[in-house]
Amino acid sequence: MHHLPVELLDLVAQHLSSTSLTALAQTCSTLCPVAQRILYRCVSSSAWTQNLCIVDTLAKKPHVARFVRSFYIAIDSLSPIFPAFYRQLAKAILNMSELTSLNLLVDSTVSWVLKESSSHIDFPYLLQFTCSFPFDENVARFLDVTPSLLELEVDSMPTALARNSPTPYLSPTSIPHLEQFIGSSKTAELIVPGRPVRSVHLNGAGLSEDDIPLLARSTVPVVVLGTVTKAPPVPFLETLLKHVPHLAYLRVMSTQDLFRAPTAEFYEQVANVLTSFTELNAFELSGMHWGSQRKQDDGTKRVWQSAPLQKRTHPEDDLLFGTEIFLAY
Numbered sequence: 001m002h003h004l005p006v007e008l009l010d011l012v013a014q015h016l017s018s019t020s021l022t023a024l025a026q027t028c029s030t031l032c033p034v035a036q037r038i039l040y041r042c043v044s045s046s047a048w049t050q051n052l053c054i055v056d057t058l059a060k061k062p063h064v065a066r067f068v069r070s071f072y073i074a075i076d077s078l079s080p081i082f083p084a085f086y087r088q089l090a091k092a093i094l095n096m097s098e099l100t101s102l103n104l105l106v107d108s109t110v111s112w113v114l115k116e117s118s119s120h121i122d123f124p125y126l127l128q129f130t131c132s133f134p135f136d137e138n139v140a141r142f143l144d145v146t147p148s149l150l151e152l153e154v155d156s157m158p159t160a161l162a163r164n165s166p167t168p169y170l171s172p173t174s175i176p177h178l179e180q181f182i183g184s185s186k187t188a189e190l191i192v193p194g195r196p197v198r199s200v201h202l203n204g205a206g207l208s209e210d211d212i213p214l215l216a217r218s219t220v221p222v223v224v225l226g227t228v229t230k231a232p233p234v235p236f237l238e239t240l241l242k243h244v245p246h247l248a249y250l251r252v253m254s255t256q257d258l259f260r261a262p263t264a265e266f267y268e269q270v271a272n273v274l275t276s277f278t279e280l281n282a283f284e285l286s287g288m289h290w291g292s293q294r295k296q297d298d299g300t301k302r303v304w305q306s307a308p309l310q311k312r313t314h315p316e317d318d319l320l321f322g323t324e325i326f327l328a329y
Contacts, residue, residue: 014038033063040067047079055085058092065095069125072103086110093117104131108157111138118142127151135187140168149175152191153182156203185211185227193217199224206230206253209239221246223279228253233285234266237273247277251284267305274304 018039045054055073058065073089075081086106090113093102102123104113111133117123118141126146130153133139139154152175170190180199181191185207188200197218206228215222222244229236233254240247274283274290280302283290292302 033067036064037067040064042070043068044072046074047076047081048074052085055089055092058095059088060091062095065092066098068096069098070101071096071099072101072105074103074105075107077107081107086113089113090116094120097121097123098125099123100125101128102126102130103128104133106132108132108134111136114138114142118145121145122147124148129153130182132157134165135168135183135190136165137168140170140174144171144174146175147177149178151180152178155183155187180224189214192222194219196220198222201226202228204228209236212239212243216243223248225249226251228255230255232256234269234273237270241273241276245277246279248279249282250277250280252286254286271304275302 040058043054043058045051052073052075058068071093089106093113094117096102106113111131114133115138118138122145124147126149128151129143129146129149130151131139133154135155143149143152167186167190172194175191175195178191178195178197180201181188181197182201182203183191184204185202188202189211191197192200192214195218198220200215200222201224208229209231215225223246225240225244225247229252231254233252233256236252236254240250270285270290274280274292280292283292283304290305292304294302
């Protein structure tokens with residue numbers, strides 16, 4: 001077996017259970033890395049699963065950390081975590097240079113765990129990065145070393161401290177291939193312009209009418225948008241139409257007149273604006289899904305309901321709303 005190609009050993013090992021892989025890793029020096037390569041490919045750690053000790057392993061064994069392609073860690077604010085643990089997490093991140101996916105759902109004040117990594121190595125294969133940190137200097141410098149990043153979630157729950165912090169500098173050449181952004185409108189102002197961002201989901205205070213033009217500064221049309229706004233829905237939709245007319249999927253949560261029953265006139269006004277979005281396939285306003293159907297004489301246009309539907313009658317409109325993108329939002 002020692003003379004078999006590594007690719008063949010990997011293929012066989014992929015069909016083994018975690019228990020069998022653990023046993024295989026203990027047999028000999030030849031098969032140990034074969035088993036570890038699969039065992040550590042996707043690492044998920046949390047206080048609830050009681051496996052946070054894996055962070056220490058990855059910090060102390062760089063050869064094992066290099067096998068990790070996807071790393072997820074979640075620690076709630078009530079868990080008694082000491083600073084020494086986060087120092088080990090920083091070392092583990094530094095060692096996981098082959099990552100394609102990184103999720104850090106930890107204390108929002110410890111963005112410094114990224115600092116050592118961004119100062120010493122690049123993450124050329126990282127495609128997706130989610131963190132619970134505000135967009136600060138440590139996050140900005142980390143993004144400088146992720147040239148292949150496609151999906152980014154940062155500053156999703158902006159705090160008062162983060163809103164009043166100095167805005168970090170992000171080079172125009174950083175994250176040049178970014179396609180999806182989830183976070184605050186303040187951070188979107190720095191991330192979206194000059195990058196090929198097609199999908200934007202804004203949390204926190206959401207989007208104002210004055211902020212909408214920044215979406216048009218993406219180098220490609222924004223086709224997916226989810227946001228909260230304090231603006232009246234109809235003027236807000238009209239401003240969206242002016243600046244981002246190519247939207248295909250739109251979800252808006254308006255806090256304007258939140259507890260007032262909408263009138264028939266309001267429904268009709270919304271429907272009239274939606275009709276002008278020639279590429280729009282699905283729309284949701286404050287939890288109400290709006291149905292539509294294509295004109296029989298013109299298959300390129302949709303006629304929108306003048307009142308929200310009680311149920312979804314067009315399964316194709318569920319294309320986005322049932323996916324992880326909007327479920328996460």
